[in-house]
Amino acid sequence: MKRFFAAATAALLFALPAAAEVSLRDTAALQAFLSKGTPCCVIDARNAAKRLSAPLAETLPYRKGLKIDPTGVVVVIADTDARAIEVGKALERSSKAQEIYAVKGGARSWRAATGAAASGMPRGFIIPKNTCESGTAIQQY
Numbered sequence: 001m002k003r004f005f006a007a008a009t010a011a012l013l014f015a016l017p018a019a020a021e022v023s024l025r026d027t028a029a030l031q032a033f034l035s036k037g038t039p040c041c042v043i044d045a046r047n048a049a050k051r052l053s054a055p056l057a058e059t060l061p062y063r064k065g066l067k068i069d070p071t072g073v074v075v076v077i078a079d080t081d082a083r084a085i086e087v088g089k090a091l092e093r094s095s096k097a098q099e100i101y102a103v104k105g106g107a108r109s110w111r112a113a114t115g116a117a118a119s120g121m122p123r124g125f126i127i128p129k130n131t132c133e134s135g136t137a138i139q140q141y
Contacts, residue, residue, distance in 0.1 A: 022088035024081060025101040030113035033101070039072030041097075045087040046079050046107060056107060062087055067094055074100045077110050 025033065033040075044051055045062035056077065060068070068074070074097040078084035084102035092100055103110050 022076075022085055022092055022100045022102055024085060024104045026104045027109045027112045030075075030101070030103065030109065033073070034113060040075050040101075041068060041070040041072060042075045042077065042110075043068075043087065043091065044077050045083060046077065050079065050107070054107065056110065064090075065094075066091070068097070070095060070097045073097070075103060075110075076100065077103045077107055079106060081105070 042056070042059045043062045043066075044056050044059035051061060059077065060066075062076070062078075068091065074088070074091055074095070076084045076088045076091070078087055081102065081104050084104075084106070088100040088102045091097060103113075105112075
């Protein structure tokens with residue numbers, strides 16, 4: 001009977017999905033990850049003022065109690081490394097994420113890894129003269 005119970009317990013443990021692990025990733029590690037084209041869910045956990053003044057494209061703003069059901073890696077960008085890890089651990093408890101990356105260096109590292117300019121727009125983005133008009137751009141980043 002003890003063997004049956006031990007085998008059943010072991011089977012249950014292996015059947016449960018492994019908990020996500022939160023790891024701190026620097027710019028080089030992020031670039032390597034992003035170059036693979038792996039899908040990711042990017043969470044912006046910076047304070048509201050920074051999110052408004054320097055938005056990051058295609059991110060989901062973090063709020064306490066956020067529930068996500070990611071299909072890929074979760075990437076957390078915050079004001080500090082400690083905050084990114086804290087939010088990552090909160091998401092670890094509330095989601096089914098298999099991997100969670102906390103961005104070491106915050107938005108600056110994320111922009112460096114993704115090639116985005118300080119404004120949050122990608123490098124090489126062209127602002128057209130007029131949205132209804134084709135022609136030479138007024139300004140190029």
